[in-house]
Amino acid sequence: MTDFSHPPRVLPKPVEPLPIPIENDNEFRIVKTAILSETHVRLEEKFAELERHLHKSLLAQDSETALILLTKGALGLGSSDIHYDVTETEAEIRMRIDGSLATVLRLSRPEYKLLLERLKYKSELKLNITNIPQDGKYRITEVADGHIDVRVSTLPVRTGENVVCRVLDSTKSIPKVEELGFIWTSKRQIDKSLNKKSGMILVTGPTGSGKTTTLYSMMQDLNIPTRKIITLEDPIEYELPGIVQSEVNEKNGYNFHSGLKALMRQDPDIIMIGEIRDLETANTAAQGALTGHLVLSTLHTKSASETLERLLNMGLPPYILSSAIDIIIAQRLVRRLCTHCIETYQADESQNDIIRWMMRDIGIEAVSKAHKRGFKLSRSTGCDRCGYSGYKGRMGIYEVLYVSDTIRAMIRSGASPVEIMAEARKNDLMLMREDGVLKAMRGKTSLEEVFSVID
Ligand SMILES: [Zn+2]
Numbered sequence: 496m497t498d499f500s501h502p503p504r505v506l507p508k509p510v511e512p513l514p515i516p517i518e519n520d521n522e523f524r525i526v527k528t529a530i531l532s533e534t535h536v537r538l539e540e541k542f543a544e545l546e547r548h549l550h551k552s553l554l555a556q557d558s559e560t561a562l563i564l565l566t567k568g569a570l571g572l573g574s575s576d577i578h579y580d581v582t583e584t585e586a587e588i589r590m591r592i593d594g595s596l597a598t599v600l601r602l603s604r605p606e607y608k609l610l611l612e613r614l615k616y617k618s619e620l621k622l623n624i625t626n627i628p629q630d631g632k633y634r635i636t637e638v639a640d641g642h643i644d645v646r647v648s649t650l651p652v653r654t655g656e657n658v659v660c661r662v663l664d665s666t667k668s669i670p671k672v673e674e675l676g677f678i679w680t681s682k683r684q685i686d687k688s689l690n691k692k693s694g695m696i697l698v699t700g701p702t703g704s705g706k707t708t709t710l711y712s713m714m715q716d717l718n719i720p721t722r723k724i725i726t727l728e729d730p731i732e733y734e735l736p737g738i739v740q741s742e743v744n745e746k747n748g749y750n751f752h753s754g755l756k757a758l759m760r761q762d763p764d765i766i767m768i769g770e771i772r773d774l775e776t777a778n779t780a781a782q783g784a785l786t787g788h789l790v791l792s793t794l795h796t797k798s799a800s801e802t803l804e805r806l807l808n809m810g811l812p813p814y815i816l817s818s819a820i821d822i823i824i825a826q827r828l829v830r831r832l833c834t835h836c837i838e839t840y841q842a843d844e845s846q847n848d849i850i851r852w853m854m855r856d857i858g859i860e861a862v863s864k865a866h867k868r869g870f871k872l873s874r875s876t877g878c879d880r881c882g883y884s885g886y887k888g889r890m891g892i893y894e895v896l897y898v899s900d901t902i903r904a905m906i907r908s909g910a911s912p913v914e915i916m917a918e919a920r921k922n923d924l925m926l927m928r929e930d931g932v933l934k935a936m937r938g939k940t941s942l943e944e945v946f947s948v949i950d
Contacts, residue, residue, distance in 0.1 A: 537874070537885075537943075538597075541572065544883040547601035553606045558613035564882060565610075566643055566662060571884030572599070573830055575662045575841035581655040604655075610676035614658060626651045630700075641668075653855040669711045671734060676939075678930065680748070680923045682896035685823060689713060691693075692764075693804045694821035695784040699794045705828045706793040707732050707794040710767055713791060714738060717765055726767040743769070750758060752776045761785055767791040772842055774809045781811060797950075798927070799823040799896035799919075800912035817898075825927060826895040827948040829940045833881035837938060842870040845852050848943060853928050856920070867873050873938035890939060894932040894946070896924060 511610060545568045552560040565588070569577050574597075581587075589596045599808055602610065616623050618631030628650050635643040646661040688696050696713070698706045711733055714724055718737050725739045729751070734740070741758070743750055751768055752775045756759035757767055760777075763905035770793050771777050784790045796802045802823050842850065847869045875885035896919050898906070905915050916924070925933075931945035 500708045506790060522653075527919045537608075538572075538592075539889050541854055541883050541885060542597075544877050548883065549602070550705070553602070553609055554864055556609065561610055562613050562617065562633075563637055564879070564884075566600075566645055566660075567611060567638070568882030568884060569662050570643065570661075571833070571886055573884070573886065573889075574642045575664065577658075577659040577660040578839055579607070579611070579660075581652065581657060585652050586655075593655070597801075607655075611656060611658065614660075616650070617644075620647070620649065625656050662745060665703060667709065669735075672712045672716050674935070675712055676710065677893060677895065678925060678933070679849050680812045681824075681897075681925070683892060683895035684895060684927035686715075688821040689717060689789075690822065691789065693787045693789055695781065695790045695792070696822050696824070697794055697802060697820070697824065698824045699796045699799070700826045701795065701797065704826050704829070705889070707827065708889065709794065709824065709826065710791050710854060711735065712730045714765070714767055715791075722764040722792060722906075723762065724765040724767070725758050725761055725763040726769075727758055727767040728767075731866075739763075739881045747790070752779060755762075755779045755783070763788060765789045765791070770792065770795065771806075772799070774811065777806055777809055778815070781815050784819040784821075785815070797825070799825045800916045801825075801895050803912045813909055815909055817903045820898050822898060823896040825890045825896075827932070828889045829931065829944040829948055830886035831888045831890050832938065832940055833878065833885055833887040834922055835874040835880040835887075836875045836878035836885065838876060839871055839873050839938065842872045842942075844869075845870065846870070850932055850942070853932050857925065857929055870936060870944055874941055885941075886944075890934070892927050892934060892945065894925065894927040894930065903945070 505724075525821075545564065548564055549561050552558070552564065565577065568577065569590050571804060571868055572590055572592055574592045576591040578589040578591075578596065580589065581604070583602060583656045586602045588600050589598050589599055612622060614633070615629075615631075617633035618826045620629040620631045628648065633645050635645070644663045646663065648659050650659075672685065672689070688694060697809065699708045700706050714726070714735060716733070718724060720737070721751065723739070724737075725741065726742050727743060729743045731740050731742050739761070741754065743754055751770065751772065755768055755776060756779060758768075766783055766788055768776070768780055768790065771780060772795075780790050780792055796800050796805050802825065807813065835867070836902050850870050875881065877883035877885045881887045885928060896916070900916055902918055905918060912938060928945070928949045930941070931949060932939050932942070934941045
């Protein structure tokens with residue numbers, strides 16, 4: 496398999512189209528749905544595994560281990576909320592996964608009592624008080640680096656006491672840009688943009704797509720004492736030593752637009768502005784980029800081409816956009832497969848078809864010698880290191896549009912985003928779905944994970 500962390504000798508180039516059975520979007524969606532429902536079955540298996548281990552530790556009166564398993568299990572399953580709901584006969588434990596609550600497991604009332612006592616004790620709540628709501632916090636230190644903090648709230652209900660926990664993972668540290676998982680061509684383009692004294696770098700994606708982490712990684716790399724970096728955020732998510740961070744306060748009229756103007760008067764070299772939402776902010780940010788500042792920001796758009804479209808639709812004149820913009824990074828987050836319980840398997844026919852379909856434009860021959868025999872993929876079965884979820888941590892999948900001189904001229908002369916993307920494809924631009932499939936083929940994530948974030 497080609498390793499994309501190093502430059503291949505021959506660049507991947509479009510090749511002859513393959514005979515691919517899946518030809519339209521509709522068929523793609525049918526196959527995708529089938530594969531995702533299979534994922535659902537696998538998720539249920541992971542719930543069952545977690546349940547088995549929980550019963551086992553509770554049977555041994557080891558409620559501490561049970562609580563650790565459950566907390567780490569939530570993070571592993573990609574959830575940060577654990578709900579304990581008690582009924583007359585049992586307690587149901589649910590987790591919010593991808594926005595909706597999933598029933599993960601059930602405990603008997605005696606088991607729940609044991610776990611609840613440990614939870615309250617660890618959170619420094621009063622054990623004997625069960626008839627008023629209490630708030631607390633516990634910490635789990637049994638993790639590789641750092642700890643996990645959990646905010647706990649209890650609620651007295653007719654059948655006992657319910658609990659809702661919010662899991663905060665502080666082991667999440669800011670990665671270096673090179674650790675973000677860009678293919679080498681994109682990484683080189685990003686470095687080029689970061690090394691410029693002025694210009695505009697935009698990171699785009701929906702809420703929860705890791706935009707802030709990418710910006711923080713870049714600022715961390717740019718952060719040297721001879722440069723002044725100022726941010727305007729909503730809210731400040733991490734504290735970065737050496738960087739001047741400011742938070743918007745809409746109530747007092749301190750918003751992105753007015754704040755950005757104030758920031759410019761602070762003689763900065765680099766400005767990070769949390770989000771561009773309107774023309775005024777876009778305009779001021781672009782002016783900043785044109786007057787010798789490096790401007791970093793985000794936009795709530797799905798892809799690189801949609802970002803160009805949005806900025807132009809906002810009313811930013813093409814001649815300003817074309818001169819200011821340097822690079823657009825569109826991204827999503829996928830969960831990483833746990834490396835302790837990973838296994839490879841031979842993709843089935845529908846998976847092979849869909850991989851060929853997703854990679855049809857860049858030519859699968861360029862990325863895999865094994866394409867004729869079918870692809871190898873990876874999955875994780877779940878172990879105690881990943882809380883039986885099969886996943887540990889997350890990573891980005893990207894689409895990086897580097898604004899070359901040709902593209903700059905195209906934007907200025909009013910070319911459509913479609914034409915611009917076609918030009919960028921000639922210069923190795925990889926679509927997000929292609930980056931995702933490559934990462935799945937390299938065993939970093941599962942194909943199902945990639946499907947679940949690509950639309
Ligand atoms: Zn594992």
